[in-house]
Amino acid sequence: MKKGNIKLATSLFSYAYEWNSGEYTLEDLIRKTRELNLGTGLEIIGFQSLRNFPYISDEQVREVKGLLDKYEFEFVALDANIDVGLQRNKPMDIDQTVEYIKPQITAAQKLGFPILRCQTTAPAEVYKKLVPFAEKANVVMGIELHTPYSVDHPSVIKMREMFEEVDSQYLGFVPDMGTCMHAIPDALLTSFKEAGVTDEMIDVTKEIWLKDIPTPQKFQELGPKVASMGATPPQIGRLNMAFSMNGRQPVEKWAEIIPWTVHLHGKFYGFDEKGDEKSIDYEKIFKTFIDGGYNGYIASEYEGSAFTDEFSAFDQVEKQHKLFHKILKKING
């Protein structure tokens, strides 16, 4: 098989803490990403960066296109959200979900993003129905495989079967590297300790995390155990993050879906003093996708805003790009 190639991008999701402060404009974030040389591509989350998304104005379209052009970024992906629980007492049905996604596809088309990141909240049937619309808009629906949606999750199996059946280039996957971790990240564990969680409670969490049981079962097992050790409900909520954010799918399993992979999410939590991310084996990940013939981007997705304000997201993304450059140099020679 012909080897692939991975290019580097940044997702503005990484800067959630900075963005929510209100101290940065969209241009500030994009300019800083260029100044720090954080890749050649950019990913934007519609509901995060654009007012009135997905019903964006021509002026917004001009602004975004102008900024990516000015700072020389390739349009990589626009992120949709599949909000089927918008009204929590009346979840959307299949047709309502289809209609909810259409304007987000149109927004990607208007802005010039070739890929719309979609989510597993909607079943395969929804995306099957959307294929003609996506084809017309020339936008690929890239369904994110975020933990617990590993390649062999029942919903993902159904999605893969539908992909085979429909065989459209407008359907694809966006594997998120938080799905294939081999440890709970130190940065997350440190934040647990800062929230008053004890070493003993962390040991129990690690033990349950390593079990081959579904995520909901892990929540059920952890709660009573750490509560009996004195954990408060907010502390239990924190510990549950390890299960909801950190998946344990083996890296090699991605090989099964590389032909359908249209984009990658480079999820990360933090680095040690040597600049290594010990919980995610990015060298193995890059090798797996390159050997499998993947040609496309990986976008940095710093998850820090969910658990720590200790570090600048700009610095963290820069560290990840240094690591990625080192890995690519090693692989490509």
Added chain:
Amino acid sequence: MGPLDKYILREDALSCNDQGIELKFQSHWYRALPLSCMDFNLKVNGVDVDDEKVEIEIYGKRFPKNKMLDLKDQWLFILDKATVHVPMQSPPKKGETCQIDFKLDLYIPYILIGPEQNPLLAGTLVTKKLVCQ
């Protein structure tokens, strides 16, 4: 919940007038959500406000708090603030400090959990002493 909580109530969040108080808040998720995905509980100086009389305002439009569940088309952008209007018979005066306990619950519409597949509840309690503007 997490680091984004610090933006929920800024130092100038509380103001007062002859009719009562107003509290401006920002959501603690990373993206816009509609009012149907939010709920809140408010205590002023340790006393629960009467939900029946409370209204929420975004972009110049006011809605009864008790109708928030239906407001799936009223979106609050993540950098913008909603205003909670609380009528009071004897509101605090400008410059007065009030103890505010504000519990903001977000129901995340794309993360469904449990056998019932309910939206994930991301709730945060902010307790702050704020000076009435």
